[in-house]
Amino acid sequence: MAARFGLAGAAIIGFFFLFFPQQLLSVFGMREPAVVEIGVQLLRVLSVSGLFIAVALTYTGGLQGTGDTKSPLYISIVSQIVVPLGICFVVRQASRLDPIDRHLDRNSGRSCDAMRAECDSIQAGKVAQHRGRY
Secondary structure, three states: OHHHHHHHHHHHHHHHHHHOHHHHHHHOOOOOHHHHHHHHHHHHHHHHHHHHHHHHHHHHHHHHHOOOOHHHHHHHHHHHHHHHHHHHHHHHHHOOOOHHHHHHHHHOOOOOHHHHHHHHHHHHHHHHHHOOOO
């Protein structure tokens, strides 16, 4: 029953992510075309993956509630480490990593050289932006 509620909630939110991504992004002041393009891709990926995430969280929470803490641990290790690294490896071997690939990887967990490079470039931009202010 709880999984159905989670799935219904994710479906409602996913509907807005899928059909109204530009409007949702504009609520947060994102109007730059390049940012909106990447944001729309991310929201569309999240509209589908949110369904699976909601169900998975419900079941792992239920397992933890019954006192079974080892199964959710193993599920988390596989879903947060093994699967994302596998996705990164396959995508990197097959092609170059585009923003959509990073969104797909982000949805299955945080990893990959692309994420590290993205964080490094963001950090470098922040350092350059604040240089001279201190």
